[in-house]
Amino acid sequence: MPYKLSATLAAHTADVRAVTSPTDGLIISASRDATAIAWARTSQSSGFSQTAVLRPGSRYINAVAYIPPAPDAPQGYAVTGGQDTVINVFSLADSSGEPNFSLLGHKDNVCALHTGPDRTLISGSWDCTAKVWKDFRLAYDLIGHHQSVWAVLCVDDRQYLTGSADCSIKLWSQHKNVRTYPGHTQAVRGLALITDIGFASCSNDSEIRIWTMEGDTVYTLTGHTSFVYSISVLPNGDIVSGGEDRTVRIWREGECAQTIVHPAISVWTVSAMPNGDIVSGCSDGSVRIFSATESRWAPAPQLQNYDEQVAAQAISLEEAGIRKEDLPGVEALSQPGTKPGEIKMVRRGEIVESHQWDSANFSWQKIGEVVGAAPSGKKTVYEGKEYDYVFDVDVQEGVPPFKLPYNVTENPYNAAQRFLQAHDLPMTYIDEVVKFIEKNTAGVTIGPSSPQYADPFTGASRYQPPPRSAGSGTSDFMDPFTGSSRYRASSNPAPKPPAATLPVRTPLFFRQANVSAMQSKLYQFDQSLRNEISTSSYSMYPQELNLIDESFVYLTQAVAHPLSPPATPLSANHVDAIVQVLERWPAGPLFPLMDLSRLIIGFCPDAYADPAVRSRLITALFKAAEWNDPWSQPLPKQRETNTLFLIRAFANMFQESTKLGDGKWVVDLFKKLGETPYGFLPKGTRVALATVLFNLSCIALRERLSDELWNLLIGMVLSLLAEEKEEAEAAYRALVALGNSVHIAKEQQRPLDGSQVDMTRQVIANLPTVFLQERFTEVTRQIAPLL
Structure with a gap:
């Protein structure tokens, strides 16, 4: 009998990225709507109903697994992983909705989970590692892939398979890599065991390969016309697969026996039930069950409605x-x-x-x-091909906009991926590109409702803030929770910002934030620490929670209305509560607390005005960013993020009202900042460091610096300008800081020494040849006469 629709489970509001169906009566689905849902069969019929809705956090969930029942969990455990890097384990018998265990260790998006027969759990992540967990504790780190680990599989209690975006599959015996399987030409997305043969793999290269454990390819299944995201094995040995071509395919004896088209753009995930039914999860937010048993088929009207949904799709x-x-x-x-x-x-x-x-x-x-018709009635030719739209995408100031070609009947994800690959841009931007396409085109309706377009890269939002000129008075740099995008369509290149007129007296700040998301993330991490016996002592005390709650209430209003902050300011007690947690917590979950510190420093200078409080705060921030640890490239993700917030916090510390006093604390701060190898800092952190220097130069225009601090400022500005060859905004802010300093030298009659003058002349001669923007040329023209 052919497979036909058995049931549609509709409750998710965004893409269903993962499903597992361990028994005939249980399905667990995970979605980009930040929930996982457990569905139970209502009777012997095909109907299912929700029994639990799990909300591990506010970020996308991309992976789900099931651990069978045990005395401590009579209904088994549901395991989720996603963008927040935390693996959460929920007892399905517990109605509280709180995780029983939270496994910390990954440094980036968790995109794959699988459990073995002995309750061993394996996870894969964007951090290029897989991890094996036994009894909810880390047993092994599997380190060897060069890119994200998209697929994981427990072979037995000692052997594990991993598949990666580096196109390879690796076999591990405990923590040792014992075999590598080359063959796929693009990212490996799914793995499944095949009894008496070995295993199957699927890939973005649209192929499914059947392997022996010794490394031989038995045969290759071809038929999918785009990425194959997921595979599973049916009880009779048939293979089921799902992919970007909107289909689920059933493979029997090396041939495609049936193709099930879905009314959605992507079939992200498939799972085989013990009774032979197939479960799929799609970009339209639906979980669907298909059965080859006629008694479990949906009623005829539902089957007809499904066929009509499929037939309503548009193809170009x-x-x-x-x-x-x-x-x-x-x-x-x-x-x-x-x-x-x-x-x-x-x-x-x-x-x-x-x-x-x-x-x-x-x-x-x-x-x-x-x-096939273009909306405007005519096509635009780009690189020899016709497109409905060719957008200008402004990625970086001073760089000509990149071209983004797009056809309205094309999957926006495909266009976004092609664009990012063509211009060597990080795939973490893919969500923002898709949103940009959706916003600027009418799009195409696929199925009965507009889908939530989504990418297979699970887009942990990496915030690439838009740079602005140093004289703007405000900063558009965004925190990790806002994820703002500079993508925009325009018919002409972006206008060049005007150059600053020296001196520039208004500091720049990093004060924008999504406070509610920050708060949610901080409390989620606190709960994770609280739930684990080994880390429960790190969790926040009631008094700390109260003070941090008050901080969030204040900052919510301050960020929304920066010109009229709340009447009751925060105090040193609030800062002290944050310092205590900074000093106590491990580095991994610290980033929302570092971000909170950035905002308090920016909005509440009186709260840390006391020298002792300020000293403790600065020391705690440096410690949290692991500043004294050895520097290496690339920086671990958590250290990169915490370092970014550290420098942004210090930029916010130098405001129009800041009083330096004897300046000793600033000298100590700048000496500490000077210990960092500048080349090890990511571009966004370099911009933040240049902003610190620029803001201090603004203060120096109205308050005479001590000789030691003055020479530190000049030295760090010149050093940054000599080293910076890539990040235009960092160089520009430092250049304006140099312009301010040269103006101060003349106005306050404290001339630069001979070596400083020589280096300044060299910098202003070389900089316009490195950064070919008019604003650099204009500022260097203003500096030259002042020398």
């Missing part, structure tokens, strides 16, 4: 690679297909239809209408 002529005038009429459908899943295009009047051969029912099934 260009994507299909055909010309309308060359197509046959509907009479061609009287001829049977030659193989399962065969596609045939026919003309019905002016409409072009796409039909697929359903060998199980020996009939052609309409799977969509084919469209």
Whole structure:
């Protein structure tokens, strides 16, 4: 019997990224809506209902697994992993919705989970590692892949398989890599054990490979027309797969036995049930069950409605690679297909239809209408191809905008990935590019409602803030929780910002934030620490929680209304509470607390005005950022993030109202900052450091610095300008700081010494040749006469 729809489970509000179906009566789904849902069969029928909604945090959930029942969990455990890097373990018998265990260790998005028969758990992450957990404690770090680990599999209690974006599959015996399987040409996305043979793998190269454990490829399954994201093995040995071509495919004896088209852009995940049914999770937020047992098929009206949803899909002529005038009429459908899943295009009047051969029912099934007209009535040619749109995308000031070509019938993810790869941009930007495309095009309706377009890279939002000129008076640099985007469509290159007129007296600050997201993340980490016996002593005390609560209430209003902050200011007690937690917590979960410190420093200078409080705060921030540890490239993710917030916090410390006093604390601070190898700092952190220097130069315009601090400022500015060759905004802010300093030298009659003058002349001669922007040339022209 063919597979037909059995049930549709609709509760998620965004892409369903992972499903597992360990028993005939249980399905667990995980979604980008930040929830995981446990579904139980309502009776012997095909119906399922929700039994638990799990909310581990506010970020995307990308992976889910199941641990069988045990005395401590009579209904078993659901395990989730996602963007927040935490693996949460929930007892399905516990109605509180709180995780029983939170496993900390990954430094980036957790994108794969699997459990073995002995309750061993293996996880894969964007941090290029896999981790093996036994009894909810870390047993092994599997280190050897060069890119994200997208697929993991427990072979037995000692052996594990991992698949990676580096195109390789690795076999591990405990923590040792004992074999590597080359063959796939793109990222490996899924793994599944095959009894008596070995295992199967699927990849972005659209292929499914069957391997022996010794490394031989038994055969390759081809038929998917795009990325294959997930595979599973049915009880009878058939393989089921799902991918970006909107299909689930059933493979039998090396051939595609059936193709099930979905009314969605992506089939992210598939899972085989013990009874032979198939579960899929899609970009339209639906979980669907398909059965080859007629008694479990959905009622006829539901089957007809599903077929209508599939038939309502739109496909582009260009994507299909055909010309309308060359197509046959509907009479061609009287001829049977030659193989399962065969596609045939026919003309019905002016409409072009796409039909697929359903060998199980020996009939052609309409799977969509084919469209091809541009919205404007004409195409734009780019690199020899025609597109409906060619957008200008402004990624960095001073750099010409990149071109983003897009056709309205194209999956926005495909266009976004192509754009990022073409310009060597991080795939972490992919969500923002997709949002940009959606915002600036009418798009195409796929199925009955507009889908939540999503990417397979699970886009942990890496904030790439938009730089502005140092004279702007405000900063558009954003924190990790806001994820703002500079992508915009324009018909002309972005205008160049005007150069500053020296001196520039207004400091720049990093004060923007999504306070509620920051608060949620901080409390989530606190709960994770509280739930683990070994870390429970780190969790926040009631008094600390109260004071930090008050801080968030204040900052929520301050960020929303920066010109009219709340009447009751924060005090040294609030700062002290933050310092105590900074001193006590491990580095991994510190970043929301570091970000909170940045905001308090920016909005509440009186709260840390006392020298003793300020000293404790600065010391705690340096310690939290692991400042004294050895420096290496690239920085670990947690250290990179905490260092960014550290420098932004110090930039906020130098405001219009800041009084330096004897300046000794600033000297100590600048000496500490000077210990860092500048080349080890990421670009965003360099901009923050340049902002610290610029802000101090603004203070120096109105308050005479001590000789020691003055020479430190000049030395650090000149050193930064001599080393910076890539990040234009960092160089520009430091250049304006140099301009301010040269102006001060003349105005306060404290001339630069000979070596400083020589280095300044060298910098202003070389800088405009490195950064070909008018603003650099203009500021250097203003500096030269002052020397």
